[in-house]
Amino acid sequence: MRKCPRCGRILPETDFAPRTRHCKLCRRDYDWQYKYGITPEQYYELYKAQDGKCKICGTKLEDGKYLDVDHDKETGHIRGLLCNSCNKGLGMFKENTTAIRNAADYLENNKKQ
Numbered sequence: 001m002r003k004c005p006r007c008g009r010i011l012p013e014t015d016f017a018p019r020t021r022h023c024k025l026c027r028r029d030y031d032w033q034y035k036y037g038i039t040p041e042q043y044y045e046l047y048k049a050q051d052g053k054c055k056i057c058g059t060k061l062e063d064g065k066y067l068d069v070d071h072d073k074e075t076g077h078i079r080g081l082l083c084n085s086c087n088k089g090l091g092m093f094k095e096n097t098t099a100i101r102n103a104a105d106y107l108e109n110n111k112k113q
């Protein structure tokens with residue numbers, strides 16, 4: 001058992017994120033706050049609005065897992081919550097909307113044959 005210096009809760013070792021002094025929940029809050037500028041309250045608002053599903057593919061994550069906070073890297077505006085695959089996918093496509101549409105068309109067209 002160990003005490004988290006941020007929230008002061010005493011928790012088992014398994015509730016601590018690797019290589020950090022803080023518990024997983026504090027770590028998560030920290031990530032949201034500093035990486036995305038989102039508070040846990042804002043996250044849950046989005047989460048509720050999206051019914052806990054990825055805004056692109058509709059995947060619902062199991063309890064205890066969190067959707068990625070997708071934000072516009074230029075403006076910092078939060079676009080929505082996405083599953084890790086979709087979030088990574090957007091990155092792979094370099095957020096090029098034409099390429100993403102083309103990819104969808106490409107798959108559709110090949111299905112018909």
Ligand SMILES: [Zn+2]
Pocket residue numbers: 004005006007008009022023024025026027
């Ligand atoms: Zn904590």
Ligand SMILES: [Zn+2]
Pocket residue numbers: 054055056057058059082083084085086087
């Ligand atoms: Zn998704």
